Amino acid sequence: MGKLDKFLLTDLFKGLMLTLKYAFKKPITYQYPEVRRPIEPRYRGRHRLTLHDDGSVRCVACGLCAAICPSQCITIEPMEGPGGKRMPQVYEIEIGRCVFCGFCAEVCPFDAVVLTQEFEMATTDKSTLLFDQQTLREKPRG
């Protein structure tokens, strides 16, 4: 940088110009929650347990998602369901600890757990962050 530029504070004015330019442009802030930002197709949000056509969970409680989970926030207790089918008695995700890495969905041999695009899980009560099987079966909002 030349001594002259330093003396004339050229960089400072360049920066101020940029700021000034944006002052006359349309703002890109989304007015959430009235306006929702579009979500990328591969966005990883809240989990969902997928279902068979008859409404039963596809999950066979093999335990791979719980094993792969880096934050260890999945807990599964298997049981024998109707017809000797192995299925989860308890399937809980402690979403407050989830890092949304998606390993659980990746490792699932039956595509039984998937990550939806839902991200609105803020709450004032931490205990509601434990998603049980019923919650996880529900279709996400929106």
Next chain:
Amino acid sequence: MNDRPLTGRMHPDRTPLSLREYEQAGGYQAVRQAVGRIAPVEVMNLVKESNLRGRGGAGFPTGVKWSFVPRGAQARRPVYLIANADEMEPGAFKDRRLLEGDPHQIIEGVILASYAIEADIAYIFLRGEYTLAARRVRQAVAEAYQAGWLGKNICGSGWGLELHLHTGAGRYMCGEETGLINSLEGRRATPRNKPPFPQLSGLFGRPTVVQNVETLCNLPHLVTHGAAWFKELSRCKDGGTKIYGVSGKVKRPGAWELPMGTPIREILEDRAGGMRDGVHLRAILPGGASTEFVTVDQINMQMDFDTCQAAGTRLGTGMMIVLDDQTCPVGMMLNLERFFAQESCGWCTPCREGLPWIVQSLAAIEAGRGEPADLDILEMHTRLLGPGLTYCALAPGAMEPLHSGLKIFRDDFERHLREGRCPWS
């Protein structure tokens, strides 16, 4: 002496030779000559000298096989000799002729072989379905006991032999010598790993020699007439005659005793009378189901162990199966492989799982549901079910017709795939 020692004196009406007839025709002369007069080692050396090779399929020199049996004081007793009469190779029916037509001949062979290896107990392991042969051999054994050819102190030599007839329950695996031994012991007919070879640890863990019926039937003549005469019979360097047979669409299917090394053309045309009218020869399995195909241009090949091996196939049992142009080669191979898959003992993985896969693939191709990848699967199996990779020789044997068949009949396979159906159906 005639040039058909094994079958020459059989009755044309296929009734068996009685003991009296057999003895009149020179039977049990060899036993009289050898047992107690010649040392057992001399009998073995005579057999070695004669270049007699095992007629069961592998063609191992008989005398050499015997030389592995421990002798003298360090030998663990009893020593066993087993006549392998479990003839189950598809296309083979030579042993049946020998057993039904001349049961005393095999008994004499057993006695001579047992004497040569100093065996104490001998078995004839007979295929269960050969009920006629079983009846005739059983009667012959009883006659031989009565005449003193079997039992204690044969010919005053001080050496004795117990001979038992055992009929199998019908597994192809029992034709494999160690599978046969296991079956005889009352175990599952799975083969055994070698080493130890049966000559050291065979039946009930004792030294055992297993010989094919035809091999044993050669012995009386060989001992009577000598090694030089025996070698003279042949048209190649292996000694003796061989029972060749032909099955398939020929005019006169059957089995004939001919000099070892008779060319295919002679057997096929002179004996079997050529192909039936309207059908043409396409290929031949020269030695039963588990040998490589030979094609029409190899028809002048001499049928002996070395020539067959040089031509990329095996003499096997010497019982040819002829494939004609009216029969689907894929269907024929499916039929063969189905047999082998069925007869796999289930011990080793490649054979147990590989053969049914081959059958499924061939069946799909034959039914028009084949995919090009199926040919790769078949080709892979022919490589990976090779000798040494499987536990015994069943799967490698099963791969031989498939291996050459895939090459020779490549076009037929591809037609099945292309047309989505069997062109012969």
Next chain:
Amino acid sequence: MPVIYIDDQPYEVAAHHNLLHACLGLGFDIPYFCWHPALGSVGACRQCAVKVFRDEHDRRGQIVMSCMTPVRDGLRLTIDDPDVRRFRATIIEWLMVNHPHDCPVCDEGGHCHLQDMTVMTGHNYRRHRFAKRTHRNQDLGPHIHHEMNRCIQCYRCVRFYHDYAGGKDLNVFGAHHHVYFGRHESGALESEFAGNLVEVCPTGVFTDKPARRYYARKWDLQSAPSVCGQCGVGCNVLFNERYGKLVRVDNRYHYEINGYFLCDRGRFGHDFVNGEERIRRPLARESRGASLRETSADDALSRATQAVAGRRVIGIGSPRASLEANFALRELVGADSFYLGLSDAEFKSANLSLALLRELPTASLHEIETADAALVLGEDLLTTAPRMALALRQLARRQPTAESIVACPVPEWNDQAVRELVQQQKGSLFSATPGPTKLDEDAAAVYYGELDEIAGLGLAVAAAVDQPSAETDSLATQIATALRNAKRAVIVSGGNEAVMQAAAAVVRALRRAGRDAALCLTQPEGDTLGLAMLGGRALSEVVRDGAECVIVLENDLFARLPEADATAFLERTKTLIVLDHSITRTTARADVVLPAATIAESTGTFVNYEGRAQRCFSAFAPQPDVRESWRWLDALRSSLFWPTFDDVCRAMAQAVPAFAKAPDAAPSAAFRQIGNKIPRQSPRFSGRTAITAQLNVSEPKPPDDPDSPLAFSMEGSREQPPPALIARYWAPGWNSVQALNKFQQEIGGPLRGGDPGVRLIEPEAKP
């Protein structure tokens, strides 16, 4: 030692091994199925293919099965050759033709040898597009679940069950790809060792039926090394827990004792830990006649302390409690008031055992297996010490082998060839029992008689050993000749005094004759011998005396005393304090019941039949009110003397000279590996943060364990722990129990760092 070249690198290996054994021992990974270190090679699966070369110039090589290839000097091979890799992957592809793809719902998933081997060979994509063959399953009884579709036909199950363990009711049926492993019809498996099928089976055909109820993956189990307390053999086990329930018991390899196999009593006999009979809260009654009510630990303790204070208190120990618990009771009541808690017969037998073991050398199960002759006097071992019976069967199988392979040289690992040579020959195993036992069929000669007749036979054998005579017509001379001819002989006895004395007389006679002989005396319970070593008075004495206040430690007096005596004694007792883990007739009469931890939840020391002190560690922390007995007993004293297990163990070692070496049985709680404790949980342990989230979203602190170098956590050392602290068998790529290969000095040999435990009894006579 021969040198073999693997990829042109020289390695020294033992001459008597096969190539697979040698390569695995060197740390190479070769996949295998049908081979098992204890069962030998049969070459059925064709999985362990390697390529050998004729010489250093040979580049083509030949594929051979490493399990069937003997090691020889200068052998050159490669494990990592494209041809052989492809062949091994194809073997897996063939096995997968019919193997169901049900890993997610299979109970074996996560500790499946087939999974490991599939990954090891790199087979991925299925090319077989036809239907799979299927089988019908059988009901094999309450312990073993059968799922035949998963079978890969390695023949290991029949080779273990039929050949190794002598079971008659499991076999292989059918042929070609329909071979079926099972019983001739559904029904409970009859062998005492059927449970080992669970570990012997490389995949999920035979799985642990009781454990199946819990659907727990291996990686989710919290486990700790322990000792089976079901008999005096002291087999090493792993207790595995999930959600506060004991899920399964696995074999823990101990070269000298149980090796690879457990008996079913040890494997399936620990259900009481989860049982409905468990006492989980302290119980107390207001007055005699009132019923027992649950109470708090403090209340129960203060009642007990009051009852004990200033009165003559007697303590009754237990052979199923740890040494430390018995010692704590002895310290509480004083040595004069400590009774052993054994029945009269057990008391005499235990004390005599101790005296004899101090005089004569004994033998571990491994030493029994490798001995040359054995005589069983008076014991039905399949009832009293099943694992020892299995060891004796191996003696009977092995000993004729040694003779046969001299006559016809065959490597000992070539299982079929060896069995073929041996045929029906039986080894020098002799059995004299009051009635037929299952061991009889392995014995060369059997004698049935009353116990005094058996003792008489023993003495006759001893006399015949002393004075060998030419005549061999009597059984005693026959046995004596066999024992004299043996390089190493083992005499097994137990229970009856006269019979034990006779057994000792045989050992003495053999030793006088300059033979190496050992005496093995069975003990009925896990700590019977330890209790005798601690010393105390006979229970029958207390029945005469009676006492004001009695503390019973993990014992049911009705099982030890005649009914009338026990009732009378308990009626004379003013205050009865009982520590136990389950309800018994004694706890039902107690004034205060303190819930004791079971063997799976406690740290303690047990002494097995050979005087070997072994440490058991808690697999999981007991529920809040349940404590280890020594903790309760320590709390009954005016102040806490022993805050941790090491304190009580050290105090015991100082107070009782016989136990001076007991603390050496395993590393103390201060042991750290690179500054870390040893984790009880696997690194893949799942749900740690979520498992109690329904109670509290904050993850609870894992329970402390001041008593052992193990932690109730997945965090800690990742190194291979010392042998006494191995909590699971796992190595990279080896999730099944076969990972054990990586823990042994040589395959099938002692564990790295030596086998755990310490012998406390030094016999006068040196072996």
